[in-house]
Amino acid sequence: MPWISNKILHNIEQRREAKKTFGKQSEQYKDRNKEVKNAIKNDKKEYLESHLSHIEICNLTHSSREMYSGINRLMRNFTPRLSAIKDKDGKTLTENEEISRWKEYCSELKGT
Incomplete structure (x- = not known):
């Protein structure tokens, strides 16, 4: 403020x-x-x-x-932005062990 x-x-x-x-x-x-x-x-x-x-x-x-x-x-009002990745079912990933999903997500981006 x-x-x-x-x-x-x-x-x-x-x-x-x-x-x-x-x-x-x-x-x-x-x-x-x-x-x-x-x-x-x-x-x-x-x-x-x-x-x-x-x-x-x-x-x-x-x-x-x-x-x-x-x-x-x-x-204008403050609007926070959330940049989270979701799994194939639409659930937000937040755990450290789910880093492999990032690799999968990036490989899917390269394929499209």
Whole structure:
């Protein structure tokens, strides 16, 4: 998350220490937790406002490519990719002893 600053990370560490020392129900932890949540919320708001103002400037200067790439950066979600190999029955292989399937798979690719 690009809007999290070093100050917020320091506050998160202090909250973690308060939780270890005093417990989750203590006032110190609750105060630190509020500080962290508010700081993250404010920094995210500033980050979004700066991005949106950049997008507006791109729109006014007719830089459509840069404008749309800025919009896509804001709207795109993280999607992890899984690159696993499957056996002939469609079951995902994860064990080390099934390395021979890799050889079989690669030889099948060469054959096609």
